[in-house]
Amino acid sequence: MPLPEILLGLLWIGVTAYVLFGGADFGGGVWDLLAGGAERGARQRALVEHAIGPVWEANHVWLIFVIVLAWTGVPSVFAAVASTLYIPLTLTALGIIARGSAFAFRKASTLLWQRRLFGAAFAFSSVVTPFFLGTVAGAIASGRVPPGIAEGDLAASWLNPTSLVSGALAVGTAAYLAAVYLTRDAQRAGDAGLAAAFRRRALAAGVVVGGLSAVGLVVLRADAPRLFDRLTTGAALPLLALSVAAGVVSLALLAWTRAFLAVRVTAALAVVGLLWGWGVGQYPRLLPGVTLREAAATDAVLAATLGALAVGAVLLVPSLVWLYATFQRGDGQGEGESGDAGAFPRAENNS
Amino acid sequence: MDVLVADAVNPHNLMAARLQMALSLGWHIIVACLGVGMPAITLIAEWRGHRTGDPHVQLLARRWAKAMGVLFAVGAVSGTILSFEMGLLWPGLMGTYGEVIGLPFALEGIAFFIEAIFLGIYLYAWDRLPPVPHLLSGIPIVIAGVASAFFVVTANAWMQQPTGFDTREGRVTAVEPWAAMFNPATPPQTVHMILAAFMVAGFSMAAVYAVAMLRGRRDRYHRVGFLIPFTVAAVITPVQIGVGDWAAHFVAENQPVKLAAMEGVFETERGVPLHLGGVAVDGELRYALEIPYGLSLLAHWDPNAEIAGLNEVPTAEHPPVNVVHWAFQVMVGLGFALLALVAWQWWAWWRRRDLPRSPWFLRAAALAGAAAVVALEAGWTVTEVGRQPWLVYGVMRTSEAVNPAPGLVYGFAGVAAVYAVLTVATVYVLRRMAREKPVPVAPQERDVSDYKVV
Numbered sequence: 017m018p019l020p021e022i023l024l025g026l027l028w029i030g031v032t033a034y035v036l037f038g039g040a041d042f043g044g045g046v047w048d049l050l051a052g053g054a055e056r057g058a059r060q061r062a063l064v065e066h067a068i069g070p071v072w073e074a075n076h077v078w079l080i081f082v083i084v085l086a087w088t089g090v091p092s093v094f095a096a097v098a099s100t101l102y103i104p105l106t107l108t109a110l111g112i113i114a115r116g117s118a119f120a121f122r123k124a125s126t127l128l129w130q131r132r133l134f135g136a137a138f139a140f141s142s143v144v145t146p147f148f149l150g151t152v153a154g155a156i157a158s159g160r161v162p163p164g165i166a167e168g169d170l171a172a173s174w175l176n177p178t179s180l181v182s183g184a185l186a187v188g189t190a191a192y193l194a195a196v197y198l199t200r201d202a203q204r205a206g207d208a209g210l211a212a213a214f215r216r217r218a219l220a221a222g223v224v225v226g227g228l229s230a231v232g233l234v235v236l237r238a239d240a241p242r243l244f245d246r247l248t249t250g251a252a253l254p255l256l257a258l259s260v261a262a263g264v265v266s267l268a269l270l271a272w273t274r275a276f277l278a279v280r281v282t283a284a285l286a287v288v289g290l291l292w293g294w295g296v297g298q299y300p301r302l303l304p305g306v307t308l309r310e311a312a313a314t315d316a317v318l319a320a321t322l323g324a325l326a327v328g329a330v331l332l333v334p335s336l337v338w339l340y341a342t343f344q345r346g347d348g349q350g351e352g353e354s355g356d357a358g359a360f361p362r363a364e365n366n367s
Numbered sequence: 368m369d370v371l372v373a374d375a376v377n378p379h380n381l382m383a384a385r386l387q388m389a390l391s392l393g394w395h396i397i398v399a400c401l402g403v404g405m406p407a408i409t410l411i412a413e414w415r416g417h418r419t420g421d422p423h424v425q426l427l428a429r430r431w432a433k434a435m436g437v438l439f440a441v442g443a444v445s446g447t448i449l450s451f452e453m454g455l456l457w458p459g460l461m462g463t464y465g466e467v468i469g470l471p472f473a474l475e476g477i478a479f480f481i482e483a484i485f486l487g488i489y490l491y492a493w494d495r496l497p498p499v500p501h502l503l504s505g506i507p508i509v510i511a512g513v514a515s516a517f518f519v520v521t522a523n524a525w526m527q528q529p530t531g532f533d534t535r536e537g538r539v540t541a542v543e544p545w546a547a548m549f550n551p552a553t554p555p556q557t558v559h560m561i562l563a564a565f566m567v568a569g570f571s572m573a574a575v576y577a578v579a580m581l582r583g584r585r586d587r588y589h590r591v592g593f594l595i596p597f598t599v600a601a602v603i604t605p606v607q608i609g610v611g612d613w614a615a616h617f618v619a620e621n622q623p624v625k626l627a628a629m630e631g632v633f634e635t636e637r638g639v640p641l642h643l644g645g646v647a648v649d650g651e652l653r654y655a656l657e658i659p660y661g662l663s664l665l666a667h668w669d670p671n672a673e674i675a676g677l678n679e680v681p682t683a684e685h686p687p688v689n690v691v692h693w694a695f696q697v698m699v700g701l702g703f704a705l706l707a708l709v710a711w712q713w714w715a716w717w718r719r720r721d722l723p724r725s726p727w728f729l730r731a732a733a734l735a736g737a738a739a740v741v742a743l744e745a746g747w748t749v750t751e752v753g754r755q756p757w758l759v760y761g762v763m764r765t766s767e768a769v770n771p772a773p774g775l776v777y778g779f780a781g782v783a784a785v786y787a788v789l790t791v792a793t794v795y796v797l798r799r800m801a802r803e804k805p806v807p808v809a810p811q812e813r814d815v816s817d818y819k820v821v
Contacts, residue, residue, distance in 0.1 A: 070491035073443050073483040081476045083450045087461045088469025095462025098454025099770045106778045109451040110785050113444045117789055120440030121796045124433070126803070134792075165458045166772040313466035313542070320544040321473045328477030335484045335507070342492050 020312035022322060023089040027082055028295050034078035035291060036193065036284050039186075041072045043194025045115065045142020046187065047217065048135065054128060059210055061135070064194075067201050069123065070343045074336065076116065088321050090311040092163065093302045097152070100161045100168030104148040111145030114138075143187055150186030154179030157294060158240040159304045178239045181232045188228050189287055192221035196266070196283040200276040204344075215270055218279070222267045229263075229290070246297035255296060259289025377771075383779040384456040384769045389751075390779075391448050394786055396747060397740055398442035402482075403512040403561065404568020405435045408596050410505045415595070417498050423588040427595070429493070431572070434800055436490045441793055443483065448782075456775070459768035460758055463539060467532045468522040470544040475518035482511040513561055520560045524552035527750070528621060529759050551621060555614040556750070562607040563746065567739045569600025570705065574736030575801060577729045590722075597732065600739070601709040608706055611699070612665075618753075619666040622760065623675040624684065625753035628691040630662055631655065632676045639663045639674040644696065647688040650678070686755040694748035701742035708735055 017025075044064040051057025051064075068075075087094040098105060118137035125131050151174040155161055158178035161168050173179075195218035202210035236244040246252050262285035269279045300308045312318065409431040416425035450472075454461050485507040493501060525531075531547030533540050576593035619626045627633070631642050631652035639662040645655025660670035677685050708731050715723040722728065758765040769775075 070487040073440065074480065074487055076443060076447070077476065077480045077483050080447055080450055080479065083454070084469065084472040084476050087454065087465035088473055089466075091465030091469075092462045094454055094465055095458035098451070098461070099458035099772060102455045102770060102772055102775075102778070105451055105455055106781065109448045109455075110781060112447055113785055113789060116444035117441045117792065120437045121792055124437050124796050124800055126799075165462060166770055170772055170774075313469065314539070317466045317469060317542050317544050320470050324470060324474050325477070328474070328480075332477060332480055332484075335481055339484045339487055342488055342495065 019315055019318035019322065020089070020308050023085065023312070023318050024299075024308055026322070026325065027085040027089060028292070030078050030082040030085060032288055032291050034075070034082060035189065035287060037071070037075035038078055039146065039190040039287075040193040040197050041068045041075050042115075042142045042146045042187075043190035043192065044068045044198070045119075045139045046191040047194055047198070047214075049139035049143060054132060059207075060213065063198060063202055063205070063207075063210060063214075065119075065123065067198060068119075071339060072116075072119070074339060076112075079112075085321075088317060089313055090302060090308070091313060093306065093311045095165055096163050096167065096303055097156060097161050099166040100170065100173050101152050101155055102166075103170060104151045104155075104174045108145055108148040108152070111141040111148065115141035115145060142190075146186040146190045147183040150183035151175075151179035153186070153294075154182030156303075157182065157243055157298065158236075159242070161303055163303050163306045176239065177235045178232075181228065181235050185225065185228045185232055188221060188225040192218065192225045193283060193287065195221050196270075196276070196279050199270075200280055203274070203276050211276070215276070218283075219267065219270050222263065222270065222283075226263055226267070229259075243294070243297050247293055250297065252293040252297035255289045255293035257289075259286050259293060262286040262289060377773070380771070380773070380775045381766050381769050383776040385765065387775070387779040387782050388452060388456055390783060390786055391445065391452060392751075393744055393747065394790070395442065395445040395449055396743065397567065398438055398445060399516070400564035400567040400743060401438050401571070402435075402442045403516050403564035404566075404599075405431060405438065405572070406486075406505060406508040406512055407565070408568060408572060408599055409435060410502065410509060411599070412591075412595050413502055413505070417502065421591075423591055424595075426588065427592050430800070432490055432493070434797060436486070437793070437796060437800070439483075439486055441789070443479075445789075446479075455778070456770055457758070457768045458770050460763065463534075463537065464532070464759065464763070467529075467539060467542050467544070467547050468525055471518040471521045471525075471548045475515045478511040478515035478518060481507055482515065485511070516561050516564060517557045520557045521548045521550070521553045523750070524556040525550050526759050527556070527754060528552040529762050552617065555610065555617045559607070559610050559614045559746075562603050562610055563739075563743050565603045566600050566607060566705070567736075567743050569596040569598075569603065570732075570739040571736030572596035573600065574733050577732035577735075581726065581729050581733060593722075593732070597712065600705075600735075601712060604702075604706050604709045608702060611702060616666065619674075622753070624677065624680055625686065625691070625749075626666065627675060627677045627679075628686045628688045628753055629695040629749060630674075631688055631692045632662070632674055633678050635673065635676040635679055637663065637673045638671045641665065642692075645692070647692065650682075652688075652692070684756060686753050691749055691753045694745040694752065698742045698745040698749060701738045701745070705735055705738060705742070708732065 044067065048057075048061050048064050051060040083094075086097075114137050118134040118141065122131050122134035122138060125134060154176070155168075155174045155178075158176065160173040160176065160179075195214050199211050199214040199218055202214055233244070233247070236247070247256050262282045266279050266282040266286060269275050269282060302308055302311055409428055412424050412431060413428035415421070416428050485504055488496075489501070489505045489508060492504070496504065525547050528550045529547075530550040531543040531545070533542075573593050573596040576589045579589045580593065615626075615629075618629070630639075631645055631647050632639055633647075633650050633652065638660050640657035640659045641661025642652055642655035642657060645652045647653075662674055663672040664670045666672065666674060677688065708728075711723055711728060711731075715721060715728075754760055756764050756766070758768045
């Protein structure tokens with residue numbers, strides 16, 4: 017396989033990992049926002065905080081990985097996207113700052129008003145950030161970012177039907193993935209009530225995301241007919257079918273079984289199918305009139321970067337496995353029923 | 368100034384983009400230095416605590432780890448913004464040269480990944496791992512932190528000494544990524560930056576305990592809390608003065624215009640004096656204290672060496688002389704002041720195995736944290752403002768790279784407001800953490816936050 021395709025594939029793996037892991041961390045913030053008052057929502061918030069605390073920074077690095085690979089592998093495309101879409105990207109950047117720092121500050125705070133203030137910043141930015149990232153995806157997918165620097169319409173490029181649906185879909189997907197993951201976390205912690213609550217949320221979010229996807233296809237048909245054709249007839253069709261099937265199976269498993277670990281897999285597959293369907297549907301055209309080959313960096317750069325990443329993967333993959341294994345095992349002192357009873361924020365004690 | 372460029376770019380846009388970049392980088396660089404330096408200092412404390420069983424040292428390690436968790440989170444997000452801003456503000460740079468500097472950033476991404484992974488394990492699995500594996504889990508954080516600082520600074524060094532690529536009609540036609548990464552400026556700049564990170568971390572952590580001791584809390588906990596980070600800074604500082612000299616010689620050889628701005632030299636001459644203070648007005652440095660032959664001697668080890676003046680290049684290619692000159696003076700002055708403080712401490716330790724008795728020592732040490740940060744920012748200003756009007760030295764002007772989209776001023780206003788809030792919140796949270804009493808077993812786990820360590 018030629019170097020530009022390998023690099024693009026890696027970049028898309030990075031996007032997928034960011035959506036599956038980083039996206040779910042954003043979704044945790046969505047549920048934090050919807051958890052209700054300080055008393056009532058305490059158990060849910062504690063579970064969210066407990067689940068994403070150790071891993072969100074590592075999950076966040078996928079975004080940096082994607083950005084760096086984009087400017088290394090397809091520099092002119094990166095410049096075109098960043099300059100035309102600088103408004104939603106600046107808002108995304110501000111959302112990322114607010115979210116990450118507020119999460120860390122809330123963890124370090126003890127007084128109720130502080131936890132409320134930082135918690136609100138964390139939860140609110142968890143909703144708006146994926147929305148803006150989604151509008152960026154919609155702008156690229158609907159061919160509204162022309163090549164060249166700041167050549168596109170600064171507003172209409174991301175304020176259009178495809179972008180708005182994509183934004184909503186991004187928030188919905190994040191919330192859905194988070195609810196599915198958290199259901200299993202609550203089940204493993206032995207908290208049946210909390211597991212049931214997140215199961216209901218996962219079902220609701222799943223139905224909403226399914227509906228949004230259907231709306232998205234209709235919008236795409238009118239707004240980005242080329243991508244729609246590729247998705248519904250071309251090479252991307254099997255991936256779209258996989259996405260739909262996995263989505264339906266997830267909802268069925270959630271509704272009628274307690275196989276929450278299996279739902280994690282099928283829910284992730286549904287999202288992977290959607291993302292790779294888009295990728296395959298758009299390939300090889302990155303921007304209107306610009307193919308991958310035209311935009312790709314020189315082979316020397318691609319070879320050096322891919323070599324460095326291959327060496328890096330030898331270090332990274334076992335480290336990541338150890339990280340997730342450490343915090344997904346149920347045998348630690350902080351886990352289990354007794355441990356999680358203590359996992360509530362101390363806010364109540366101090367109020 | 369290049370007329371075409373001046374026409375194409377709105378000067379407000381350029382200024383807004385430069386200010387936004389300066390603000391985000393100047394903010395991030397402090398947190399990043401703490402992120403590079405603190406893990407090593409914390410691990411030293413944890414290791415001492417494990418070896419001696421001293422509960423004071425163990426408690427210090429846990430509290431530092433907790434603060435590190437907050438600072439790392441803030442550093443991770445403020446660093447992400449920078450990678451966004453590379454494209455949002457400077458698409459002209461990234462669209463053309465993104466691939467030339469891509470390799471070190473890809474490597475930095477790997478290093479940052481490893482840092483984040485092991486930080487998660489180190490902070491949250493403190494109570495789940497036995498002491499020695501836990502200590503070992505901290506070592507990748509130190510290595511990856513230093514490595515990411517190295518990789519990022521190689522990209523900046525490339526902007527000072529661009530090598531490893533060919534262009535034809537503004538398009539990059541061939542790249543040698545390793546040659547671009549290991550450009551001539553890489554060795555002095557990376558070493559100078561990494562040592563600066565340890566100085567900033569050491570002096571600012573020690574400053575917290577110097578303040579506490581000035582307030583009368585002179586128990587073992589506060590003494591050790593002062594001594595561990597201060598000793599790290601005290602070992603690094605003399606080395607840094609030598610490395611700084613190396614970096615300055617490099618600038619003298621390779622970026623004569625920057626050296627001329629640093630020293631306020633306008634005319635090319637032999638036997639040039641060293642200028643202390645002074646203001647550049649109308650192409651001349653006034654009111655400076657002159658040390659005869661000083662600059663020629665320091666820059667080239669020869670009192671009669673020739674120093675190229677700013678007037679060798681057109682006025683449009685002069686960097687802002689006063690900013691660069693004063694930033695350099697501030698950095699060097701503070702560097703020597705910190706060296707004097709360190710020497711005072713070494714002398715007292717050699718005489719009596721104790722800190723100097725004078726309260727002035729603690730007062731100075733309390734200021735040393737801020738002084739190290741100011742020296743850091745001043746040094747960064749010398750590097751970056753001294754390179755102007757070039758973004759890539761001799762290759763691309765800053766005004767050619769800026770995003771021409773209108774309204775960058777509003778983006779800057781938004782970013783400035785967010786950073787103001789972020790600064791207040793960070794300082795507030797860290798101050799509260801310093802005053803709080805109980806520390807959980809695992810520094811980031813609330814499950815066990817009522818656990819009393821001492």
